[in-house]
Amino acid sequence: MNELYNYINNPNDPIVNFNLGLFYEHQEHYSPASTFYLRAAEKTDSLDLRYEVLIRTFSCYNSLGNRNHTCESLLKQAICLCPKKPEAYYFLTKLYELKSDWLNMYTYSNIALDICLDSSSFIHPVNYPGSYAFLFQKAASAWWVGKPFESRQILRLLLDNYLDKLDNYYKGLLESNIAKIGLLAEKDSVKPYTKNSLNKVKYKFNSMETIDKNFSQVYQDLFTLYVLNGKLNGSYLEIGSSDPYKNNNTALLENKFAWTGIGLEYDEQMVQTYKKHRKNPVLCVDALIVDYEKLLQKYFPYQNTIDYLQLDIDPPKNTYEVLLSIPFDKYRFAVITYEHDYYIDMTKSYRDKAREYLYNLGYKLIIPNVSPDDRSPFEDWWIHPDCVDLSKLQDLPNIEKTTTSNIETVLFN
Amino acid sequence: MISDLGNFSKKVIREGGIITPLLVHPTNTIGPSLMNPSILNIDGKLLVNLRNVNYVLYHAEDGVNEHVWGPLCYLHTEQNAVLATHNILCYLDNNFSIIDSSIVDTTQLDQKPLWEFIGLEDARLVYWNNKLFLSGVRRDTTTNGQGRIELSEVIIENNIAKEISRQRLPAPLPNNSYCEKNWMPIVDRPYEYVKWTNPTEVVRYNPITQTTETIVSTKFQPLNTRDLRGGSQVIPYKNHYLAVLHEVDLFRSEAGRKNATYRHRFALWDNDFNLLRVSPLFDFMEGKIEFACGMTEYNDQILITFGFQDNIAYLLAANKSTIDEMIFYE
Numbered sequence A: 001m002n003e004l005y006n007y008i009n010n011p012n013d014p015i016v017n018f019n020l021g022l023f024y025e026h027q028e029h030y031s032p033a034s035t036f037y038l039r040a041a042e043k044t045d046s047l048d049l050r051y052e053v054l055i056r057t058f059s060c061y062n063s064l065g066n067r068n069h070t071c072e073s074l075l076k077q078a079i080c081l082c083p084k085k086p087e088a089y090y091f092l093t094k095l096y097e098l099k100s101d102w103l104n105m106y107t108y109s110n111i112a113l114d115i116c117l118d119s120s121s122f123i124h125p126v127n128y129p130g131s132y133a134f135l136f137q138k139a140a141s142a143w144w145v146g147k148p149f150e151s152r153q154i155l156r157l158l159l160d161n162y163l164d165k166l167d168n169y170y171k172g173l174l175e176s177n178i179a180k181i182g183l184l185a186e187k188d189s190v191k192p193y194t195k196n197s198l199n200k201v202k203y204k205f206n207s208m209e210t211i212d213k214n215f216s217q218v219y220q221d222l223f224t225l226y227v228l229n230g231k232l233n234g235s236y237l238e239i240g241s242s243d244p245y246k247n248n249n250t251a252l253l254e255n256k257f258a259w260t261g262i263g264l265e266y267d268e269q270m271v272q273t274y275k276k277h278r279k280n281p282v283l284c285v286d287a288l289i290v291d292y293e294k295l296l297q298k299y300f301p302y303q304n305t306i307d308y309l310q311l312d313i314d315p316p317k318n319t320y321e322v323l324l325s326i327p328f329d330k331y332r333f334a335v336i337t338y339e340h341d342y343y344i345d346m347t348k349s350y351r352d353k354a355r356e357y358l359y360n361l362g363y364k365l366i367i368p369n370v371s372p373d374d375r376s377p378f379e380d381w382w383i384h385p386d387c388v389d390l391s392k393l394q395d396l397p398n399i400e401k402t403t404t405s406n407i408e409t410v411l412f413n
Numbered sequence B: 001m002i003s004d005l006g007n008f009s010k011k012v013i014r015e016g017g018i019i020t021p022l023l024v025h026p027t028n029t030i031g032p033s034l035m036n037p038s039i040l041n042i043d044g045k046l047l048v049n050l051r052n053v054n055y056v057l058y059h060a061e062d063g064v065n066e067h068v069w070g071p072l073c074y075l076h077t078e079q080n081a082v083l084a085t086h087n088i089l090c091y092l093d094n095n096f097s098i099i100d101s102s103i104v105d106t107t108q109l110d111q112k113p114l115w116e117f118i119g120l121e122d123a124r125l126v127y128w129n130n131k132l133f134l135s136g137v138r139r140d141t142t143t144n145g146q147g148r149i150e151l152s153e154v155i156i157e158n159n160i161a162k163e164i165s166r167q168r169l170p171a172p173l174p175n176n177s178y179c180e181k182n183w184m185p186i187v188d189r190p191y192e193y194v195k196w197t198n199p200t201e202v203v204r205y206n207p208i209t210q211t212t213e214t215i216v217s218t219k220f221q222p223l224n225t226r227d228l229r230g231g232s233q234v235i236p237y238k239n240h241y242l243a244v245l246h247e248v249d250l251f252r253s254e255a256g257r258k259n260a261t262y263r264h265r266f267a268l269w270d271n272d273f274n275l276l277r278v279s280p281l282f283d284f285m286e287g288k289i290e291f292a293c294g295m296t297e298y299n300d301q302i303l304i305t306f307g308f309q310d311n312i313a314y315l316l317a318a319n320k321s322t323i324d325e326m327i328f329y330e
Helices: A001-007 A016-027 A030-043 A047-064 A068-081 A087-098 A100-117 A132-144 A150-161 A168-181 A193-199 A220-227 A253-259 A268-277 A292-299 A317-324 A348-358 A407-410 B008-014 B322-328
Strands: A235-239 A260-265 A282-283 A307-309 A332-339 A364-371 A379-383 B006-009 B017-020 B034-041 B046-053 B056-059 B072-075 B083-091 B098-103 B120-128 B130-136 B146-158 B162-170 B192-197 B200-206 B211-217 B235-237 B240-252 B258-269 B275-277 B279-282 B290-298 B301-308 B310-317
Touching: A001 B008, A001 B017, A016 A047, A030 A047, A030 B006, A030 B034, A030 B056, A030 B310, A047 A068, A068 B310, A087 A100, A100 A132, A132 A150, A132 A168, A132 A348, A132 B258, A150 A168, A150 A364, A168 B192, A220 A253, A220 A307, A220 A332, A235 B200, A253 A260, A253 B322, A260 A268, A260 A292, A268 A282, A292 B098, A307 A317, A307 B130, A317 A332, A317 A348, A332 A348, A348 A364, A348 B279, B006 B008, B008 B275, B008 B310, B034 B120, B046 B120, B046 B290, B046 B301, B046 B310, B056 B290, B072 B258, B098 B258, B120 B146, B120 B275, B120 B290, B211 B301, B235 B290, B240 B290, B240 B310, B258 B290, B301 B322
Parallel strands: A235 A260, A235 A307, A260 A282, A307 A332, B006 B279, B034 B290, B034 B310
Antiparallel strands: A332 A379, A364 A379, B017 B310, B034 B046, B034 B301, B046 B083, B056 B072, B083 B098, B120 B130, B130 B146, B146 B162, B192 B200, B200 B211, B235 B240, B240 B258, B258 B275, B258 B279, B290 B301, B301 B310
8 A cells, every 4th residue: 555655654745645535535435535635735835735635525524424514614615725716616506505505505606606717727636517517506596596587597598508518417407407497487488378369379270269278388289279170079198297287288178179088197296186177087107118009098999090199208318218109000199299308408319319200100290399489499299191181281381390480479470 | 762753653664564554344334434443463363443433533733724613623423413432343364454344233232322422432452261352431321421441241253243241340449530541451461451550550350349459559750751641452572561652732722722632652561560661752653643552462573553533543563673672772
């Protein structure tokens, strides 16, 4: 063990102490490691080395767990030594995040964004991803300190300008956070259709005048009814049911047009709510492991054409996998709304894979890249040419498949 | 002979000895720190006891990077404000590597602790009358933390160590001190301890009557030392008795916070326990908190086990010539 023998000969050399600390840390002996790191910090005149070993000492206590006060104290000591270096701020915001201390997390993310320089040159680099991490930390904490607008603004900034810089961990976080909170607040999202706006609707269908309001997030229900010209007693398979009414694509079909169908939802609480408020059934299942052939045989024993298929689970990879498990060789769907979440799909691959798959099955893409604004394409809307009246589609705009379809602009005057 | 030798490990290694860490993988421990090891050679087999604690010592030795609570603090978990000790018994191979370890199972004899220092602390290994004992101090049996030496008999079966009896040794009269600790068991004299070094006081415990009596009491010798406090076991060595002792300088930082420095000496007695000499002061690795509670003879070497900064355990294997130079100087 050379590190120990070097130490015996040079016990006051800070680098020798540092190396012995590293030896112990690599073996997960964090208590001895912290001792030699601290000795290195005591023996050195170099601010940079002191800063680095204080961070490593923090890392040891952090690995030991349940010593948050000491962790915080070590990081603040490091900040006091080198207030413009980012690593200590970063770990501090992570520490506050674990404690749900959102205000401190927000505060230190802000300070770091304001004053920190690029990452330090460490002897042994620590796991600091880069300055974009502060943006994410700020966005996450802003949400909890009553600044949802700012939170979404930063997530949007990360999405638009930092995607190529993010590591996979942060890409995943960005994707899941945006999926959870959305990039638009409810008040800024598309307005629900109400009877009052009937005269602004570009594409009307039978009995539309009887609808008081719709429920879908971006008018998927109205699109389905338009394609099928207000069909009564239709059928649906709703994968990713979520809430029974809020942003729900089948509530209007069931309530006003007497459709029947089956919903699938993973969240048990959601399922309970759904069952309480909706007539049609919903199953609490993991959509990824459902045998869809059996399911469809059970709920639609006498038909092989179903009017509407909703595919909407997170993340994009899962939605695509479910798509692959639908028995398209035995069943056709007149209308499909497929959520690819292209705007937050870090791989940027699943939309195109799904498109290729559906094209090969004979489906036609009618509205690509449906978005509540000009920059958040998250769904494709499809039809099967053999199951719909094609003359209904002639009026719809012909949109390039790479164009984002701001849905309000597409459907309303 | 110089009065302060400094880094003893450096001398040992320079003169052909070795040093090795005593490590048990964290998955086989209860707390994060292994410290203050004791060692015993039982018929050629080396047995080590490691004190395994639930805390980490934070010690800004030069006062540069003090914790908000001071330069020296014991950091237990935030959910459990106790300083708990377990003991881990280990066998060593010829290269002083740990080959088997077992946390000593004390559950049959444990009582609900009444104070926040829990467990048998700084236990020394002895093998008396064919029984293996851990002899250390326990402070958790009263609400004021009164410390007394306890003698725990341990058996090792199928590599599992288990405490099978526990005796709390009274101090000889007047039995009123707050904390009796660091009694040094004499490895070849069952139930006898060097309780204090200068003046040397040797006591004997009677396990039948459960009483302790003073059997040697010598006169104070004017030496240029601080209080000489107990350390390792007392071992027979070249027709004498030998032990590692410690001196402690307890002081406060400028801001009034507790701090300490521990230094060490060898002590040599004759067979009647007259203190013949003490070695120069030394430290093991230039740490401010070091503590030796193990020493044994093995082949042609003296093995000394010590804790460093209360967070690490080491074994130092010194050639006898190195020890001799420390104690048989002119």
